[in-house]
Amino acid sequence: MPHRYFFWFILPALAAMVLFIALPIFSVAVQSLFVEHEQVMKEVENCGPFKCETVLQVDNETTARLQEEAPLGRFNGLGTYTNRAHLAFEEVGQIWAKTETWEDFVAGVYNLPLYKALFFTLSYTIVVTPLVLILGLFIALGVNRLPPITKGPTIFASLLPMIVTPLIGSLILFWMVDADGILGATLQVLFQDGDLSLKASAPLTWIMLFVYGVWHNTPFAFVVFYAGLQAVPHETLEAARIDGASRWQQVRYVVVPFMMPLVIFITLMQLMDGLRVFEPIVGFSASAKATSLSWIIFNDLFGDSKLYGSAAATSVITITAVCILLTPVLIRTWRDFHRKST
Amino acid sequence: MSTMAKGKYGLFGWFATSMVVFWLLIAIGPFVWTLWGSFKVQGDFFSKADWRNAIYGVMTTIETGEPFTGNGYWGAWVQEEFWRNALNTAIVVVFTVIISLTLGTLGGYALARSGYRYAFIILIAALIFRAMPHITLVSGYLLPFFEWNLWGRLSTTIIVLVAINQPFTLWMLHSFFLNIPQELDESALVDGCTRFQAFWHVIVPVMWPGVITTGLFSFLLAYNDFAVTSMLLSSENQTMVPRIASFLGTVREQGNVMFAVSAVVSAIVPLFFLVLFFQRQIVSGLTAGAVKG
Structure with missing residues (x-):
């Protein structure tokens, strides 16, 4: 089949696969390098009937603005991959150093999600x-x-x-x-x-x-x-x-x-x-x-x-x-x- | 192999037959039990005292005056408006099947008739895509869909399901078109048809068996999906399967588990008839993949 016809025949299926399978995989790879914004805290004076005290409160406005500006979150590199919820290299290393038998090691690693x-x-x-x-x-x-x-x-x-x-x-x-x-x-x-x-x-x-x-x-x-x-x-x-x-x-x-x-x-x-x-x-x-x-x-x-x-x-x-x-x-x-x- | 069936009914025969009977009990038993139980009240279906209550409907007779009750179905379909979810499922499934078959036949035909290397690379990519758990893709959709305000709509879900379905559809139809002799469309080309005319007048009339088999599996994918529909649909657009999942959390507290049981039985009915009418096509579709490896 000539290239030109092949192109037109395959185009719809290929477009669907590129847009909704290949691009999402790319998007997943990018997302995995970012992590959620930290909540911005601010000091607020909280006055009760008897005394005033300053407490730390979540600054919803600033947090929302931050979210708006960069919906992906902040850059974290490979940090998410190595943290406790994922590959947990550090924790596995510690468990390896601490435990003496294989059973203990396996039991320790089993606690990591x-x-x-x-x-x-x-x-x-x-x-x-x-x-x-x-x-x-x-x-x-x-x-x-x-x-x-x-x-x-x-x-x-x-x-x-x-x-x-x-x-x-x-x-x-x-x-x-x-x-x-x-x-x-x-x-x-x-x-x-x-x-x-x-x-x-x-x-x-x-x-x-x-x-x-x-x-x-x-x-x-x-x-x-x-x-x-x-x-x-x-x-x-x-x-x-x-x-x-x-x-x-x-x-x-x-x-x-x-x-x-x-x-x-x-x-x-x-x-x-x-x-x-x-x-x-x-x-x-x-x-x-x-x-x-x-x-x-x-x-x-x-x-x-x-x-x-x-x-x-x-x-x-x-x-x-x-x-x-x-x-x-x-x-x-x-x-x-x-x-x-x- | 059929010659093996002849001769005495030895130990092997008894073993094999009892295996089949045992399997049939396991395979169909749970469905029969749940279907029967869905017409009882909760006290019978989950009977602490005596399991036979679920068969005779002792509590059901006490509570409703009859051994069978449609209360669960009434509660699910009317009170909880399960018909909306059934309607959503129908919309999603019909459009997903039609669109993915349209794209799939065009693409599959092109892949089957092109001997170039890029066609093969597309097939390999499709094979990898097909093996990917759907939920991994969903995590890629969510953020962009929220940002562009596409989240929660039936149309978005349909397009996503079509795309997820494409790798399988392409493979299936590609191997099906390979079995249609190339001389057929070539003679049409010689007679002065364009490529598309050849496809339309010569290939389309003979492709229906393959398209129906592929369509069945597209139907099953769209109908059975939980990962995509539960994540991408807003609560008013939910299809049956995610609705049943969210049902569970709420009805348990109210003591209305029978709503969920009835909804589950209702959702199985279309599948039952699908297998009943298309058993041959399903079996041939399953084995086609195996032969291809």
Whole structure:
């Protein structure tokens, strides 16, 4: 296609992406170098019925004017990145110097907000991904054996947890595990502990979020594996069967190796998803026990005092992490392209 | 694989089938439970005494005289004016889908028909953009939008959602157009059509399956979004999902959790029908990405 036509065809889509994705990333990077204005204080004479005293008060007028003149705030360089709420180099160094065992060190670092979020994100990904892969594969194998007439409805039902709005899906589960909800109350009876509340304990909150993650993500793995199963070559399976392989061995030595590219694909998607976990934390009101990078950004921006600088710094860190995770995919896509064009 | 299904129903068969049954219970159970419970009163849905109350509606019968009640729905839709949010969602979703498909088909077609390196670079950039959590972009929008007085409007949100949606739409439609033989539009060019005429008269009539699949995912993105809509919309312009989130804080105190439950069930209904009618397209869309890697 000639350059001129290409340009006109791509222009609207490209303009939308440049204006609302590329520029905001640039704007985030700039914002992260600035920090909110300090409130200007002034001395005011405060006279009560008996005596007068001078107190320090926020000078709203001057503060507002300052805000008007420079909405970005004042320049802070990389200060926001290194402060306690973000990478916290100084604090980590101190904890490293003070603590003697690894456990103490980890426990100390866990108290820093960004690292706490990273811990959760990491555990979420490590726990949820294998479960999603295994469960998805077994469901795909099971559905594949069903009589054709039941396949459609089964796939329909399986898709729902993935299609449903993440916030709404997590709310539905949250109401069920509520202390008075069906699952929460049943657990109380099972463990004979009337005060058992999934919300109150950190490990139980984490497990709850992991369960949600598996519930929400398994359909995707299932659908991908199910499509993959249709493409497993008959001849190889038949050869394995003639050689005396049991059904387990057929799955283990024929189906699973054939599915390896799909496993890598799903794992990558899960990694991206792990960085994105956010709605379930809001839905389960779990922010006191578990946070993620996205949630930290949301929390900085929500409400009246908007911490643009802090949110922007966390965003830049998140974007960097995404780019690092993406590198292998990008390299592969690049190689494929060159192989095709030569 | 179908040959595996033949033969005796051994240990493997039982294991696989029970796995599916177990999964179906987990997958669909919560929806059935919440749908049923949304027609009860709070005392039944959150029943401390006996979970079976939620099934038979013991408290509901005592409080309202019937085993089923629509009080939650009345409270949410009429009293709390949830219909406004539903209307906002409809506006946002319809416009987002139409605009992003228009931009996406033009761009995707160009990317599929151009072999130059810059087309590939645009695709790579789109891949990176697609992986970015949406909330990171939102932190870039807020300050400029406040400064230029664009914040809080439905139109702003629609444009932002369209842009966020573009990377995915471009990839999807690009790989779809690659499967339409190039000879088709080339013969139109030979016959004297301009590029745009060739696109309009030859490609548009055959592109609908791909456009519908892509449109479904654009719909889901706009409908399910929480990060963008909760941050960029003022309270009177809120769509359903952020409204439900803000519902929670206020109704808990008033003991009106059933409003939120009814609102949640109402918001699931369109998704239910979407999957019901477009199951095949959704599955093919999900696997298209996997095959491409």
